[in-house]
Amino acid sequence: MTDEKPKKTVEMNEADIKAAMEAVQQKAEAQKAPQQSSREPQGRDILMDYEEVPFVQHLQLFAIAAFFGIFLLWANFATLDEVTKGDGRVIPSKEIQVLQNLEGGIIEAIKTWEGEEVKAGQVLMQLRDINASSEFQSNESRVLSLRASIARLQAEANGESSISFSEDVLREAPESVDEERRTFRANLSRLRDQKSILESQLRQRRSEVDEIQTRIRGMQQQIDLANQEKRQIEPAVAKGSLPQLELLKIDQRLSEMQAEYNSLESSLPRANAAINEVQRRLQDAVSTARADAQAQLTETLAQVKALDKTLSALEDRKERTEIKSPVDGIIKDIKITTVGGVVQPGQDLIEIVPLDDKLLVEARVRPKDIAFLYPGQPAIVKITAYDFSIYGGLKGELVDISADTIEDKEGNSFYRVRVRTNETNLKRKGEVLPIIPGMVASVDILTGKKTVMDYLIKPFAKTLENSLNER
DSSP states (O other): OTTHHHHHHHHHHHHHHHHHHHHHHHHHHHHHHHHHHHHHHHHHHHHHHHHHHHHHHHHHHHHHHHHHHHHHHHHHHOEEEEEEEEEEEEEOSSOOEEEEOSSOEEEEEEOOOTTOEEOTTOEEEEEEOHHHHHHHHHHHHHHHHHHHHHHHHHHHHTTOSSOOOOHHHHHHOHHHHHHHHHHHHHHHHHHHHHHHHHHHHHHHHHHHHHHHHHHHHHHHHHHHHHHHHHHHHHHHHHHTSSOHHHHHHHHHHHHHHHHHHHHHHHHHHHHHHHHHHHHHHHHHHHHHHHHHHHHHHHHHHHHHHHHHHHHHHHHHHHHTTEEEOSSSEEEEEESOOOTTOEEOTTOEEEEEEEOOSSOEEEEEEOGGGOTTOOTTOEEEEEETTSOHHHHOOEEEEEEEEOSSOEEOTTOOEEEEEEEEESOSEEEETTEEEEOOTTOEEEEEEEEEEEEHHHHHHHHHHHHHHHHHHOO
């Protein structure tokens, strides 16, 4: 018993100690729990911030890198025009036109004024030339009359039964038309009368031939009958039954009939020849009439040809009394402004500045910019009088470069270039903006293309090149 009691005491002490330690530990944990719960949200926020901040920064860095990558890619392929610039002005594409009159005359009307924009063919001044007008009218009437005769002669030469006149002859020369119709009817009637007489003779000659042929056939029958009769009586005469005289009578009758037959036979060719003669005369009557008409036609055509030359010269002279503009342009100067004033042959009357369907711009280019220019390059012309940002420019083409530099009054050297535009005016919303010689312009000549990257690298490349060349 003494041994069991100590063991129980020891076991109880260990259990108490363990329970006490657990109680102390639970109390300590209970004291720390509020402190830990108050610190837990702050630690969690710090952890979240630690995790979120690198992602945003990475996203920003990625966006910046992507932007620069796309920009570099675009700059490497995107191209910009490389141009050479020049300043100049619009000049006339043609020389100033000076209008004159060859023959001179009296001013009848002035139909323009200085500064007016005129069109090619527009009448600017009217002169009066009485002699030319009257002579022209006289020759024109003569030509119309001859053309009426030509129509009649052509109808006669072709054997036609009516005349076909042109509309201008019918309208301008009715009297000549009536006269030629009367002549045509008279000639046609005369020819018909000749043909009628000859055709009557032809019928008579043919009737004679028919009569001869009929008589020949009848005579041949009589001869055949006489020969038959002779053959029948010859045996009787030979026997003495009939006298020899009967046979002689038959022979005599046969001889007479044969002679008449031969006479008829010989007259037949003469009768046929008479027919041929009448036919020839009939044909000659028609051909002679046509030949005469053809001869007259040839002569009349020659007259008309000569008159046409005269008429053409007179018409030119008459047309020259109308002073017309040879080009589209602007009236610069009118030398004589008095209606009724006398114009001397070859005297200057009007000066016109041409407005071509294309403008010509003369510009100056610095010698250092001339190396890459050549005719045919495209260009843009900007008229300083019109805002380029609003009205735009004119497309054109470089057409000429001076062979050497030119110096102005200040001693500045430049090359003269000329650009011809495709149009003569600017247009915006249906509004046409005219461009006239003397307007100031700037010219951009397209010499090539460069990428944006080339433009960005060029300053650095030039700086690097210059720095490497320094001592």
